[in-house]
Amino acid sequence: MNIVAIVQARMGSTRLPGKVLMNLGGQSVLARVVRRLRRANSLANIVVATSVSRSDDAVVTECERINLQCFRGSEHDVLDRYHRCAQSSGADVVVRITADCPLIDPELVDMVIKAFLKVPCDYASNAIVPTYPRGLDVEVFTAAALSRAWQKAMRAYEREHVTPYIYERPELFRLQSIGTDVDYSRYRWTLDTVEDLELLREIYARFGSQDDFGWREVLGLMDSEPHLTAINAHVVQKAVHA
DSSP states (O other): OOEEEEEEOOSOOSSSTTGGGSEETTEEHHHHHHHHHTTOSSOSEEEEEEESSGGGHHHHHHHHHTTOEEEEEOSSOHHHHHHHHHHHHTOSEEEEEETTOTTOOHHHHHHHHHHHHHSOOSEEESTTTTOSOBTOOOEEEEHHHHHHHHHHOOSHHHHHSSSHHHHTOTTTSOEEEOOOSSOOTTOBOSOSSHHHHHHHHHHHHHTTTOSOOOHHHHHHHHHHOGGGGGGSTTOOOOOTTO
């Protein structure tokens, strides 16, 4: 079974343009995401899916620097980009990761994939019911489910966000939700604002600008230095349906 992580990345961002290539402890945010994913044991391949926009030439250049395969597709129809990327990589199972999550944990990636494989389903995620800190989202789904969504999804937000057509239709797809016993969703570890970047830089600095630490170690850091959480606590996440 060919399990492929597809990392969506582009330079355009309404709140923080160019965020995926910003410096995070001496590496780009995208490089941090990829370095962490490379430690996951369940992935056969990792591919970055960016757009054909000239502004995303920089993403392609960074992929070449870190020796990573890059696929280019539609700028705004991200569902189409994902579908074509999955086809080109021969994926049987797709793991969706976004490039603005530089604390993504390879152990969580493996855990969600293992859950997906253990119980027959079309889609599994640790974000259907948010209990993990934002920025640790992992979605795993079959190439067949992706293809069906690509054929049927009509709403703009379904095309932009790739998976809503799947997880909003439990009558059509077998869904599996993975959560924690304790709700940690109050923590925001994703990158969309300058405050988010400030927090992420503080976190990486605390771990010597390495990227081999896990999400529970970050929880420990938040407990010992609660002022860090306040850096971006006021940031409101953009709604999928907006």
